Amino acid sequence: MFKHELRFGPAGMPIGCKGKTLVEGIEYVSKEGLNAFEVEFVRGVRIKKEIAIEARKISEEKNVLLSCHGPYYINCCSPLKEKQNITMRNILQTAEAAALLGAYTIVFHPGYYQKQTPEKAFDNALEILKEALRKMKEKKIKNVFLGLETVGKKSQFGGLDENIELCKKLGLQNARVVVDFAHILARGDIILKTKEDYEEIFSRLRKGLGAEVLKQLHCHFSGIVFSEKGERHHVPIGNIPPFKPLAELISEKKYNLTIISESPFLDRDALKMKRIVEGI
Numbered sequence: 583m584f585k586h587e588l589r590f591g592p593a594g595m596p597i598g599c600k601g602k603t604l605v606e607g608i609e610y611v612s613k614e615g616l617n618a619f620e621v622e623f624v625r626g627v628r629i630k631k632e633i634a635i636e637a638r639k640i641s642e643e644k645n646v647l648l649s650c651h652g653p654y655y656i657n658c659c660s661p662l663k664e665k666q667n668i669t670m671r672n673i674l675q676t677a678e679a680a681a682l683l684g685a686y687t688i689v690f691h692p693g694y695y696q697k698q699t700p701e702k703a704f705d706n707a708l709e710i711l712k713e714a715l716r717k718m719k720e721k722k723i724k725n726v727f728l729g730l731e732t733v734g735k736k737s738q739f740g741g742l743d744e745n746i747e748l749c750k751k752l753g754l755q756n757a758r759v760v761v762d763f764a765h766i767l768a769r770g771d772i773i774l775k776t777k778e779d780y781e782e783i784f785s786r787l788r789k790g791l792g793a794e795v796l797k798q799l800h801c802h803f804s805g806i807v808f809s810e811k812g813e814r815h816h817v818p819i820g821n822i823p824p825f826k827p828l829a830e831l832i833s834e835k836k837y838n839l840t841i842i843s844e845s846p847f848l849d850r851d852a853l854k855m856k857r858i859v860e861g862i
């Protein structure tokens with residue numbers, strides 16, 4: 583069992599790391615003073631069993647908490663059988679890899695509305711995810727949460743409130759909301775400027791799911807460029823959204839978040855955020 587604490591880490595291989603392997607990446611992150619690492623499977627799940635086992639050993643030794651980002655091909659809302667099969671396969675493959683790695687959560691964007699009502703998209707997602715949980719149980723995959731990431735585009739299903747509702751239906755022992763702050767801002771869900779704006783997110787989570795969700799809440803942070811339609815792309819940490827008010831809140835309320843830097847500066851920006859919190 584990992585230690586509940588405030589954690590920072592990169593989404594994928596740290597930029598200064600000369601080594602190419604996952605084990606070297608985890609060691610590098612630890613040496614930098616970080617304690618989380620998101621393994622990126624965004625273009626498909628590929629990892630050898632021996633490598634996953636070795637990575638797990640190192641991550642436990644160094645107290646680097648792992649998580650796995652699932653492929654972009656996941657769309658839990660699609661009414662099409664073929665798309666549902668692709669979604670199921672990708673969720674299960676990510677969960678299997680996570681179980682081998684000892685990662686506490688997988689992370690994925692729940693889906694797209696396409697031409698459906700939000701209610702229909704919700705029902706479809708719930709069905710697929712229940713089925714995924716049944717299959718995970720069959721495969722004896724334990725201690726891996728389905729992490730429903732808050733999405734950044736208005737065409738995507740998976741706003742903060744939708745993910746809270748989905749999580750409630752799936753059960754906290756199975757699913758968690760992954761808070762991507764930049765996405766919440768870009769989608770227009772909550773304007774993030776002040777400490778109170780950030781607290782609104784935690785307060786909705788607490789109200790919807792109970793204080794338990796804040797125990798080691800998995801989060802993404804980066805700067806973001808967006809339009810009317812929502813997210814365009816991630817940029818280095820700056821003022822949109824501002825990290826400082828969140829840092830103040832973390833230090834005031836002692837929130838044990840896992841903050842994964844999805845900025846192009848990955849570990850460098852993870853360290854920057856860590857120092858901002860430490861400097862308060």
Ligand SMILES: [Zn+2]
Pocket residue numbers: 731762802844
């Ligand atoms: Zn994200």
